[in-house]
Amino acid sequence: MYWALAVLRTVFLVFIVGFTIRAMPVFTSVANTFDEQYARCSASLNMVMRAAWIAVAWIALETILGWILVRRRRRPTAPAAAATPPPPQG
Numbered sequence: 001m002y003w004a005l006a007v008l009r010t011v012f013l014v015f016i017v018g019f020t021i022r023a024m025p026v027f028t029s030v031a032n033t034f035d036e037q038y039a040r041c042s043a044s045l046n047m048v049m050r051a052a053w054i055a056v057a058w059i060a061l062e063t064i065l066g067w068i069l070v071r072r073r074r075r076p077t078a079p080a081a082a083a084t085p086p087p088p089q090g
Contacts, residue, residue, distance in 0.1 A: 005065065012058055016051055023047030 025044040031037035 005062070009062075016055055016058075019054070020048065020051045023051060 023044055025040055031040060
């Protein structure tokens, strides 16, 4: 389970870095008008905000999965061990 989460984290990290780089306003030419400049900035900001919310959703999912794994691990196994009979003395 931990291996699968590590793989998912890696895939997500590559995705979110690529998505954020794509959203950055890297242009070789300067905008000619204010409207063009506003459109570029608005589109970039929209994508960066989407990337931020995807990252927040991922962190929430990972937190929930972590709590589930911790709670599952802490369940007592003592009743199963107590059910075995003691070795014969003699």
